[in-house]
Amino acid sequence: MAVQRLSPLSYGYGLGGIIARGIDAGAAAPYQNPMSEDERFMSLALLEAMEAVGRSSPNPSVGAVIVKDGVVIAKASTQAFGLLHAETMALSLAPADQLKGATCYVTLEPCGGRAKQGPCAEALIAAGIARVVVAATDPNEKAAGLGLQKLKDAGVQITLDCLSAEARAWHFPFLAYQTKKSPIIIGKWAQTLDGHLADDQDNSQWISGPRSRAYTHWLRQKYDAIMVGVHTVLHDHPRLTARDSPLPHARHPCKIVLDPSGRLETANQDALEALLDEANPKSGPIVYWCTESKVSRYPANLLPYKDQIVHKPTIDFLNWSAFFQSLSDDYQQRMGRYLQSIMVEGGSQLLTLLMRSNQLDAAHIFVRAGFLGGSRNRIAHLHQGQNPSLNMMQRHDYRLIASQQIDDDVVLECVQKRLDLWPEVKA
């Protein structure tokens, strides 16, 4: 007998995929009790999917495993945009004479329409695959069901919903973007039990441990951009790169600095060096959100490259959605890269503003089992004296999808219920 699940996802899975893998490249897929043979092979496909982190954007990072007579004969993940999908890549790697009658496990339903390298469903049929096991289905109206119908028509056996909640978590930014059709905003912060992100002297680095940082850097690869408030740049000197995450290191994220009043003008040398990170050739492009008049006063070395975008906003804190959409459009046009997801890493004021404006679609919250005290840098509290009982839990309606202890920290992963990616979880 097994107790009814205590978490929507199986232990060890979250928005970062198989969380241990996001911390250590050598981590295995978690073994569950009970877990079927299909689920074991699908967990390998998820592990494989994670190899495409930061590489496949704007395509989802899909994993595929091909099994013949209980033995894995090939595994692969989505290649860079325009190149092979996971299924076709796996087909190309398998011994051709073993494909007839084999089973293909894939984390997202195979495409059936146009793909730059031909639809995967047709390739699977042509190779003689007898059975396809799918974790998550695709909510994209144009894509949904097309590939599955082709497979069915060709007599391929189909099994759906194998580790589907776990695959939806991994594919969350892609799936949620299909629904929301504008960039997905993910909060990330580390806090003590009394809700502090830093002490009153703005010291925060020590709140979460080194392996929580490795997982954070893994997430920086997964999402397209990292956004911080200017206060964080001035005080924490973040580099906003994925340097401490396990391999692969396909790319560093775009850096967005929110600086409506041009305070970067006062940045010291350490803050500038960290943000520019010139020693790192792969360091992501920088976007400044600042009015034009203020940018002209920025230190000269802040704007050396043509690929840096200065956004010229009408500063309107009541219209974040429009800002994120226009930022995403500008970025795509000028950089040829996509901004489907933005992780906001602080500070507490920016995160609280976004939360109160109902703009956070999801959050990674690292909780340290200790206390910090103080009167500043506290999540969900904007200014002293302005804190009525909020019941933000009910107003904002997050669902706790997964949690995972990482040494002395616990990361809680929450998603807005309105995105409805886990309808099987009771409200």
Added chain:
Amino acid sequence: MAVQRLSPLSYGYGLGGIIARGIDAGAAAPYQNPMSEDERFMSLALLEAMEAVGRSSPNPSVGAVIVKDGVVIAKASTQAFGLLHAETMALSLAPADQLKGATCYVTLEPCGGRAKQGPCAEALIAAGIARVVVAATDPNEKAAGLGLQKLKDAGVQITLDCLSAEARAWHFPFLAYQTKKSPIIIGKWAQTLDGHLADDQDNSQWISGPRSRAYTHWLRQKYDAIMVGVHTVLHDHPRLTARDSPLPHARHPCKIVLDPSGRLETANQDALEALLDEANPKSGPIVYWCTESKVSRYPANLLPYKDQIVHKPTIDFLNWSAFFQSLSDDYQQRMGRYLQSIMVEGGSQLLTLLMRSNQLDAAHIFVRAGFLGGSRNRIAHLHQGQNPSLNMMQRHDYRLIASQQIDDDVVLECVQKRLDLWPEVKA
């Protein structure tokens, strides 16, 4: 390859034992990856140990499983004080002709000295057990190693430290009491991410969900007493029984009400009915911590039974240790029951006082991924205006031993590092 452990304990284990079992009587032992055959049988022994919850005090709740040729032939747990220990009980249940050459898995090292029913080590030898696998060793100077030496001398093969961190968590109150030699104080509270245990109107019931409550009630069986401040009695009307925990229901805990200024005088009917819980014949005895002069003004029905103790303290908030020790001595003398462990369930002021006085040996902290706001009922904060940066995390030095998601909550289980029960965990 497996990632280096992210938590000191394997997933699913904590201070309450196999946490899912504390929530649902039908829960199986968690299956880990990788887990050896020894570990699988020991996890069954731990599951068995949990059957003695609330029954064996002041003996530890030990579990034993006897295995012959890879098959479990008997399992048992510690019986009531003075009756059989787990090992001898299991021996009595096994088919006698199968014991020769069998392996016995036991969660705590078998006793070798005097036990009311004879030392277990001798019984294991007499039965022909060939191998004994032990999870935790006994820190009690009188008991440690005696049984193991006897087994060794008789040629029984011994394997130590199988699931030992997990067994030490389950046996935590017993093991810590051997070291501390006075009652172990465990904090328990449910809070939002901004550190609130209730809103400004003292509403708190909704913070954690029904399955977190089941686990809390399980813990109420495990610990000898529950302590609350009078404010909690007056506002929350707690019954302080283990009614919502899974079976077995061996006993309800003793209830300790901390009421230095005699505020129970003002209790309304609902508060009194809940505390006395007269419809429940098993409801635990009540201890009031109140000065004699104030008790005389208590409502008449608060003191109807001879087994209720009115403690007459010199109210000294600087000497909690002496209070707990004298309470434990009085209780043992008058009730013939032991107070080796006391779980403090609130409110925020009492918990914060204990925490600041360095009196909490451990804590079960239920965190809800939401925000409440307000200016009162916040953990670690005593009074507005008196909250300098504390760095209580460093001052009090807790270790996060385990965490577990329970629906929309996550329970964090922390233990004082000075108790040194998990020395293998890096500091």
